[in-house]
Amino acid sequence: MGNKKRYVLVGTGGRAEFFYGALTRDFSATSELVGFCDINQVRMNYANKLLREKYNYAEVPTYMADQFDQMIENEKPDYVIVTSVDRTHHKYIIRAMELGCDVVTEKPMTINEEKCQDILDAVKRTGQNVRVTFNYRYAPHHTKIRELILDDAIGKVTSVHFEWLLNTRHGADYFRRWHRDKRNSGGLLVHKSTHHFDLVNFWIGSQPDTVFAFGDLMFYGRENAEDRGVTQFYNRATGNPLAQDDPFALHLDSDAHLKSMYLDAETEDGYQRDQSVFGEGINIEDTMGVLVQYRNKAILTYSLVAYQPWEGYRIAINGTKGRIEMSIIEQSYVNSLGDKSKEGALIGKTLRVLPMFGAPYDVEVEEKEGGHGGGDPVLLNDLFGAPSEDPFHRAANHVDGARSILTGIAANRAIATGLPVKVDTLVQF
Numbered sequence: 128m129g130n131k132k133r134y135v136l137v138g139t140g141g142r143a144e145f146f147y148g149a150l151t152r153d154f155s156a157t158s159e160l161v162g163f164c165d166i167n168q169v170r171m172n173y174a175n176k177l178l179r180e181k182y183n184y185a186e187v188p189t190y191m192a193d194q195f196d197q198m199i200e201n202e203k204p205d206y207v208i209v210t211s212v213d214r215t216h217h218k219y220i221i222r223a224m225e226l227g228c229d230v231v232t233e234k235p236m237t238i239n240e241e242k243c244q245d246i247l248d249a250v251k252r253t254g255q256n257v258r259v260t261f262n263y264r265y266a267p268h269h270t271k272i273r274e275l276i277l278d279d280a281i282g283k284v285t286s287v288h289f290e291w292l293l294n295t296r297h298g299a300d301y302f303r304r305w306h307r308d309k310r311n312s313g314g315l316l317v318h319k320s321t322h323h324f325d326l327v328n329f330w331i332g333s334q335p336d337t338v339f340a341f342g343d344l345m346f347y348g349r350e351n352a353e354d355r356g357v358t359q360f361y362n363r364a365t366g367n368p369l370a371q372d373d374p375f376a377l378h379l380d381s382d383a384h385l386k387s388m389y390l391d392a393e394t395e396d397g398y399q400r401d402q403s404v405f406g407e408g409i410n411i412e413d414t415m416g417v418l419v420q421y422r423n424k425a426i427l428t429y430s431l432v433a434y435q436p437w438e439g440y441r442i443a444i445n446g447t448k449g450r451i452e453m454s455i456i457e458q459s460y461v462n463s464l465g466d467k468s469k470e471g472a473l474i475g476k477t478l479r480v481l482p483m484f485g486a487p488y489d490v491e492v493e494e495k496e497g498g499h500g501g502g503d504p505v506l507l508n509d510l511f512g513a514p515s516e517d518p519f520h521r522a523a524n525h526v527d528g529a530r531s532i533l534t535g536i537a538a539n540r541a542i543a544t545g546l547p548v549k550v551d552t553l554v555q556f
């Protein structure tokens with residue numbers, strides 16, 4: 128009993144249940160959840176209700192954000208899990224380490240170079256550990272690409288062509304809430320692309336050197352809608368007749384979970400989860416193109432567009448002996464609406480190797496139960512269970528977390544200045 132690892136969690140919104148649900152349901156033999164922290168008491172109470180009713184676990188003490196230190200002193204956790212708004216990650220990551228805890232943080236590790244530097248310095252100063260939960264690494268088809276490259280299936284990688292499509296359901300969701308302000312999320316090139324840039328770093332075993340990018344808001348936002356002839360606007364969808372026929376609207380009273388998590392909680396902090404994607408104040412891009420050169424000289428051409436008819440991605444990896452092509456259609460998922468194990472679920476998948484001279488062949492990859500093709504349970508076991516040695520080294524630390532965001536941070540700077548950015552000018556490792 129006394130040997131169980133103790134965990135507290137900061138940020139009890141949509142993502143949090145992925146961790147506290149698994150901890151209390153699947154890893155209770157080795158792990159104990161001992162506290163919640165948030166700026167919103169209603170949301171913490173709802174998380175406790177889910178603990179009790181869905182996971183048959185006793186409610187845990189709750190602490191407001193300004194009681195974080197108190198929580199650490201009272202509950203004596205070994206680990207702090209950070210699932211709060213991106214803008215706040217660094218604050219909890221650093222303070223947790225200063226108070227002697229290790230950290231498990233959601234992506235993106237943080238959103239800009241200053242906060243990234245502060246985290247890197249704090250790791251050095253405290254000697255504590257940070258894990259960044261890159262669940263995409265663990266999806267079997269993504270791990271398979273790493274394996275193919277390690278096995279020399281295409282020789283030395285020279286270039287990667289990577290197109291990611293977010294659709295009008297999932298893609299739109301980033302424009303309804305806090306992500307739409309770059310100060311909260313770093314924009315999609317940090318918030319979302321951190322997954323994709325991490326995958327490229329992981330697959331090719333290198334790190335970004337020079338980055339150039341263009342990006343703009345070309346579909347969402349009031350101005351774009353006005354240019355297309357729209358004349359009726361609203362601020363939030365729930366209960367608003369103007370939103371009834373808007374296919375982009377999210378109605379918080381249409382789902383009991385959404386209502387309890389957000390609508391019932393908004394009196395405390397004014398967080399509106401259902402804002403119009405054609406409203407004012409959106410300052411992130413929805414259309415982005417990035418060019419990256421890596422330390423090993425490989426070149427990435429990357430595209431991210433957030434208003435597409437389908438959700439998924441196409442990747443081509445070229446090497447000196449051939450080419451890997453992968454095409455994935457994902458089931459679209461809106462955070463807090465639906466079964467978590469369906470997140471990143473696959474509707475279609477092809478993975479092919481095309482040797483430079485031999486016949487092309489399809490690579491079979493077994494998908495398992497759980498989100499992201501069965502990758503999520505493997506990640507959770509890696510975090511909370513007793514994992515065996517991983518030949519692919521998928522566990523990501525603060526350095527991986529930093530390298531994955533630095534491409535997006537550099538891309539943001541390139542968009543702002545019109546100039547290419549050397550990544551090693553951003554932070555010192």
Ligand SMILES: NC(=O)c1ccc[n+]([C@@H]2O[C@H](COP(=O)([O-])OP(=O)(O)OC[C@H]3O[C@@H](n4cnc5c(N)ncnc54)[C@H](O)[C@@H]3O)[C@@H](O)[C@H]2O)c1
Nearest residue numbers: 138139140141142165166167192210211212213215233234
């Ligand atoms: N890896 C993945 O697939 C994945 C999927 C979804 C979300 N995420 C990540 O999880 C995190 C949370 O996202 P979400 O969708 O759950 O958002 P959310 O809006 O549902 O929840 C955010 C929570 O943070 C709390 N919060 C806000 N400011 C705070 C502060 N100063 N101190 C403490 N808590 C604060 C909010 O009250 C809310 O409870 C984000 O970093 C996001 O990138 C990762």
